[in-house]
Amino acid sequence: MEQPDSKYSSAIALEGTLPTLARSRNAQMHLKENWGAKKLKPILAMMRAGKLEGALGDEIHDFLDDLIRNEARTAWTGYLSGSEEYPIEIREFGRVYFVSAEGDDSGYFLDIEAARSFISFNWCGDVREEVQEDEDSDENEDIDSR
Numbered sequence: 001m002e003q004p005d006s007k008y009s010s011a012i013a014l015e016g017t018l019p020t021l022a023r024s025r026n027a028q029m030h031l032k033e034n035w036g037a038k039k040l041k042p043i044l045a046m047m048r049a050g051k052l053e054g055a056l057g058d059e060i061h062d063f064l065d066d067l068i069r070n071e072a073r074t075a076w077t078g079y080l081s082g083s084e085e086y087p088i089e090i091r092e093f094g095r096v097y098f099v100s101a102e103g104d105d106s107g108y109f110l111d112i113e114a115a116r117s118f119i120s121f122n123w124c125g126d127v128r129e130e131v132q133e134d135e136d137s138d139e140n141e142d143i144d145s146r
Contacts, residue, residue: 010114011107014065015050017096020110021064022047024094030067031060068093069105075112078119078127088123090115 021027022044032040043060046052052061072091079085080101088101090112097109099118106122109115119127 010117011109014061014108015052017068017108017110018047018050018052018064020096021068021094026071027064027067027094030071031063034063068096068098068108072098076116076129078129080123080127085128088119088127090119 028040028044031043035043039056043056046057046060052058069091072093074089075092075097076090078088080088086102088099090097091100091105092112095110097112097115099106099109099115101119101123107115107118109118
């Protein structure tokens with residue numbers, strides 16, 4: 001996923017989302033399915049610390065990047081006006097957001113307002129918002145504590 005220049009954006013790297021994802025029941029469920037219950041606790045410990053280390057850390061990084069992109073729901077949609085209208089979406093998984101526009105995914109954000117600011121900064125044209133109902137996420141309960 002493309003990471004915008006932090007000097008001009010509130011976007012963060014995947015590592016900055018790890019503590020948030022570690023609290024996501026949905027993320028925990030996928031991690032447990034992929035690595036098993038035995039490895040879940042050390043994986044979550046790495047995520048809570050905000051650091052993925054070693055070969056396992058590299059695997060988790062790639063897994064989470066794909067998981068976020070593939071399992072995200074659309075949290076906001078707008079359209080960039082011009083000769084044609086182009087959709088711009090803010091997508092969310094586990095309270096982690098990213099912007100999807102013009103065929104590319106950009107950035108990670110910990111709140112929807114930061115993602116909307118990113119859109120305003122990068123697409124200065126007329127953006128028309130499509131109103132959607134906001135759904136609550138599953139979040140913030142460890143499945144390994146049951």
